[in-house]
Amino acid sequence: MDADFQLDRPLKDSRIVVAMSGGVDSSVVAALAQRSGAEVIGVTLQLYDHGAAVGRTGSCCAGQDIRDARAVADRLGIAHYVFDYETAFRDSVIQGFADEYAAGRTPIPCVRCNQGVKFTDLFGIARDLGADCLATGHYVRRMIGAEGTELHRAADPARDQSYFLFATTQAQLDYLRFPLGGLPKPRVREIAAEIGLGVAAKPDSQDICFVPDGDYAKIVRKLRPEAGEPGDIVDLEGRVLGRHRGLIHFTIGQRRGIEIGGSPEPLYVVRVEPEARRLVVGPKRALAVGAARLSDVNWIGGAYKGPVTAKVRSLAKPVPARFEGDIVIFDMPEYGVAPGQAAVLYAGDRLLGGGWIEETMSAALAA
Known part of the structure; x- marks a missing residue:
């Protein structure tokens, strides 16, 4: 169950900070880091009011999850710290989610969370703690290419989370580690059970952690009543x-x-x-889209020239396309392309980057 953390110095002389959400994935990452011989520090961000979060299921970074993370850290014998980021999460993610829906767009709060508290702020915490890297439980693969660090899809396509990480900056990717990218989820649960972690059979968190019952409208109506x-x-x-x-x-x-x-x-x-x-x-047929204009385009892993595929929803399959300036042009009409979502570009398994869909062009106009 050893993992390669791709560090430049011996692991016994290294310090690894692990982002621990209280779920099985990040718990196994902490175990792999501890097994490597490095000094390991677990960090959990509290994103909800502790009292309101107690007993909730299907979430992450809530009351029970914090207790689970602490229990795992105690089991592994590693340090564990909790930081209160409830206000930052509410302002940067939940409020933005409501604003996007009220504006008629389809938001992806998981990407905003990764861009903000999960990577930017957690990145700073790990640096302040003197860590050589920040390890997370995301299912993606970090690889070294000819022009620098690259991000690739997970070995298990059913668990791949690369779509949600398209906005990762090159500096963040150089510092991040994803030890689970080459493992199938059943093996991760087996490792947790072998170690005796209490979260081995814990259900996975849902995609949008702050909507525990799946009722997006209720959240938006509370914050932006006019949208209802x-x-x-x-x-x-x-x-x-x-x-x-x-x-x-x-x-x-x-x-x-x-x-x-x-x-x-x-x-x-x-x-x-x-x-x-x-x-x-x-x-x-009115949904047929030939092209989409993107904003805030992010590119990862150096220059690339060649054919690409584009993924316009987290559960969609990548489709052949070409990218010109800030426009992604689909080889064949694509359906259900919504402003507010992301168009993420790939070359085979390599994640090239992507951007936010600002507007679409019908297949007839883009031809």
Whole structure:
């Protein structure tokens, strides 16, 4: 169960900080680091009010999770520190999530969290503690290429988390380590059980940790009440077809919840117009996108020239595309491409980078 932490000096002379969320993945990373012979310090960020978080399941960095992380650290005999980042998380992630939905966009809070408290702030904590690296439980592979450190998809495609790490900077990647990238999840649980960690069978956290019941609308309505107001459902020509119960219940490409009778074909959300509180719907062919303009493009691992594939949703398959300036152009029409989501670019298994989708062009216009 040894892991290669890719350090420049002997592990016995090194210090590794492990980001411990209280789940099985980060707990096994801590165990692998401890087994390496390095000095190990576990760090947990408290992202919720401790009292409100007690007993919650399907989350991370909450009350029970902090206790689980502490128990694992005690079992391994390593130091463990908890830092209160509740205010920073609320301001940078939860408020931004609500703002994006209110603006008719489809946010990815997990990326914002990685960009902020999980990497930027945790990176600073690890540096202050004198660590040689910061190790996390993400399922991605860090590799050394001809032009520097690269990020590659995990060996287990079912667990790959590279889509959520497209905004990782080169400086962060040079300092980060991902020991689980080459392991399947069942093996990780086996390692936890072999060591006797109490979290070996703990369920995985859900994608959006601060929405424990999956009701995104409730979170947005609480912070941005105007986003829950009803409005018109119109067709592509602007004709009113019916009423919706709030734009926060809909995202581009969605079919569920559009209760319009008499249509000769299924209707999908084509566009969200928050200023007019309008939901524009149309047939599936109206969702065909030929290109998308990106903002805040991030590139990892040096220059690259050649064919790419693009992934526009976390669960989508990468599709052939080309990247010109800040525009990603799909070889074939892509469906369900939503502003606020990310377009992430790959060359084979290598993550090249990506950016935030600002606007899309129909397949006809992009041809």
